[in-house]
Amino acid sequence: MIEKPETADDERLSPPAGTSPAAVSPPGGPADSPPPGGPADASAHVMSRADALDAFGETKFGEPGRPLRRNPFLIGFLGGLGLALAYAVFLGLSNASSVLVLVFIALFLAVGLHPAVVRLQRWRVPRGLAVALVVLFVVGLIVGGITALVPPIVTQVGGFVEQLPSYVEALQRSRTLRELIQDYDLVEKVQSMVSTENASRVFGGVFGGARLFFGTVFNVLTVLILTIYFLASFERMKRAGYLLVPASRRARVQLIGDEILAKVGAYLVGALAIALLCGLSTFVFALAVGLAYPFALAIVVAICDLIPQIGATLGAIVVSLVGFATSLPIGIACVIFFLLYQQVENYLIYPKVMRRSVEVSDVAAIVAALLGVSLFGVIGALVAIPAVAAVQIIIREVLIPRQATR
Known part of the structure; x- marks a missing residue:
């Protein structure tokens, strides 16, 4: 077997006898040694471009070019993307404005009710029970208001329905009203108003009113539920917000x-x-x-x-x-x-x-x-x-x- 002769490079890379590898300077002399505070392995070798070509072969699609410069076209393109993104965010916020208003109202109510929760906690009431007591108090106020308002409205509407036939009879006995009906053709106008198209509009208005009523109830329940969640996790939300601030401030x-x-x-x-x-x-x-x-x-x-x-x-x-x-x-x-x-x-x-x-x-x-x-x-x-x-x-x-x- 023919032994391969040692070259100058091999002599330079191999340490002398009786010398530890750590004591030998890396190739290139002191200029190539890692700076103080660098990696613990002083003999770590940084892969250069030539080493990469030797290890992986020539690049398949040619050599990469220089980095892109900040030319006007690139700046304008990136600016256009930024404007498009800003417009998309604006459209998203405008479409979700109703929901954001509910979230804002719930957060505002939670901030306002939180001192009551803190006061109950000072009286050695657990936080969960304190939140429940405050929420029950608010719900009690809402239910009490509805209970006080609904019976008078129902009573007044029922009385009006009961007295409606007597009102109609009184109007029919009025001579002045009969003359007005004949002079202005009120009967024909009423019949023209009571048509299929107008009836559909009336029903549409009724359905619209029902949609408004149920929508209002849904919004109130949404605000109430969000307020409960914000009250329960108020301290965690506050700490999370403060963590976004630099530690020095x-x-x-x-x-x-x-x-x-x-x-x-x-x-x-x-x-x-x-x-x-x-x-x-x-x-x-x-x-x-x-x-x-x-x-x-x-x-x-x-x-x-x-x-x-x-x-x-x-x-x-x-x-x-x-x-x-x-x-x-x-x-x-x-x-x-x-x-x-x-x-x-x-x-x-x-x-x-x-x-x-x-x-x-x-x-x-x-x-x-x-x-x-x-x-x-x-x-x-x-x-x-x-x-x-x-x-x-x-x-x-x-x-x-x-x-x-x-």
């Missing part, structure tokens, strides 16, 4: 975020207190003037008063209509009462309660509510004051200290 962001969440809860408590006061005032007034179903009317006014800016007006309209249906003097008294009460609530009660609970000035509360209604409707009015409180906290704790150091 996490403690400060957590303090500021907890303060903002506390302001939202205080705002909701203040709004509930104002609504309860409005409902109690309406109940006392209804008893004083002799309105029917004063408790039901008070619940309607209290629920409507939770809607900022327009809620109190809606409740006043409902009670005033009931007052005019009772008698003209009572209706006028209802209008005067609500005009005076709304002035007192808007300029005395509401600003003072919000200043104490949320620590927002009177002018800021009124301006924020008006801007919220004009920009985002009812949802904007609902979150306007908590948003102002959050902005004030950020300005006081972040912006002002940063400006002071410059």
Whole structure:
């Protein structure tokens, strides 16, 4: 057998006798040795392009070219893809806007009800039981309001149906009505209105009303279920959100975020207190003037008063209509009462309660509510004051200290 002679390369790669392999510098001298703090294996060899060609053979489809440069065409293409993606996200958000509004309302309610859960936990109530008690209280309020409203509506509708034949007979005995029917051909007009096409429209309207009713019930149940889930996992959601913040700023962001969440809860408590006061005032007034179903009317006014800016007006309209249906003097008294009460609530009660609970000035509360209604409707009015409180906290704790150091 012919032995292969050792070459210079083999002599360079093989260590001398009595020398450990680690003591030999790798090929290329000290310049090729790994830097301090590098891999533990000092003799690790980085595969070069020539070594790769020797190991895997020549490339099948030719040698790769240079990396792409940032030419205008590539930049424009990537920009177009970005615009298309942004438009797709916009379409997705617009199509899911109704669902996102429900999620936002549920999250807002969960933030507002969370202080009650925390208070029960301080009384050594387990968190699960505390969430259940708060949810049962809210459900009890909703069921109580419905129970107070449904019987009067059913009674009034039943009385109208029972008196309907007498109304028809009274109209038929009226000589003036018969003359009007003959002069204006009201019978033919009524018959033309009662046609197949108009009947289908009426049924379509009825079905549309039923769809609106069941849709409203579905939305209320959805918000209630989401609120329960958000309350049950509120602490986990909050911790997950804080983990997204850099660790160097996490403690400060957590303090500021907890303060903002506390302001939202205080705002909701203040709004509930104002609504309860409005409902109690309406109940006392209804008893004083002799309105029917004063408790039901008070619940309607209290629920409507939770809607900022327009809620109190809606409740006043409902009670005033009931007052005019009772008698003209009572209706006028209802209008005067609500005009005076709304002035007192808007300029005395509401600003003072919000200043104490949320620590927002009177002018800021009124301006924020008006801007919220004009920009985002009812949802904007609902979150306007908590948003102002959050902005004030950020300005006081972040912006002002940063400006002071410059």
